[in-house]
Amino acid sequence: MSVETDKAIARKGQSVALVIAVTMVLWIVAQWAGPALGLPGRYALLFDFAALAALFWALVVIYQIWQARRAAKASE
Template identity: 55%
Template sequence: MSTDKEQAMARKGRHIGVVIAVTMLAWLALSLFVGPALSLPGRYALLFDFAALAGLIYAVINIFQLWRMRQDSQR
């Protein structure tokens, strides 16, 4: 396996980790602290939940792509 492919896979893995961490931190901050502090209605909590779900779905798609990259590189 070439070094370029290894670096690309490592970069994609770091990207996925950052996406998951930022998504969860933003979701927790918005749902638990910012929303109640601003007295936002409950429908905004649902909006924050859907935004977090979209971020996690994006991460799962990228995890699948990374898995495929690793499978292809082993052949």
């Protein structure tokens, strides 16, 4: 793999890690703050769906990283 390919894959990996970490922190805070603020249950469901969407995006990008590594390794 070239250095630029490695850097691009590393940047994607870092962004995925950041999205997963921030999503989980925000989701935990939302699950705690919802009842504390007296929000209806539908807001909890909204936060759940937002977290699932972010984690699905992360899964797609992880798959792209995996494919890019396989393609780079095959081209060596």
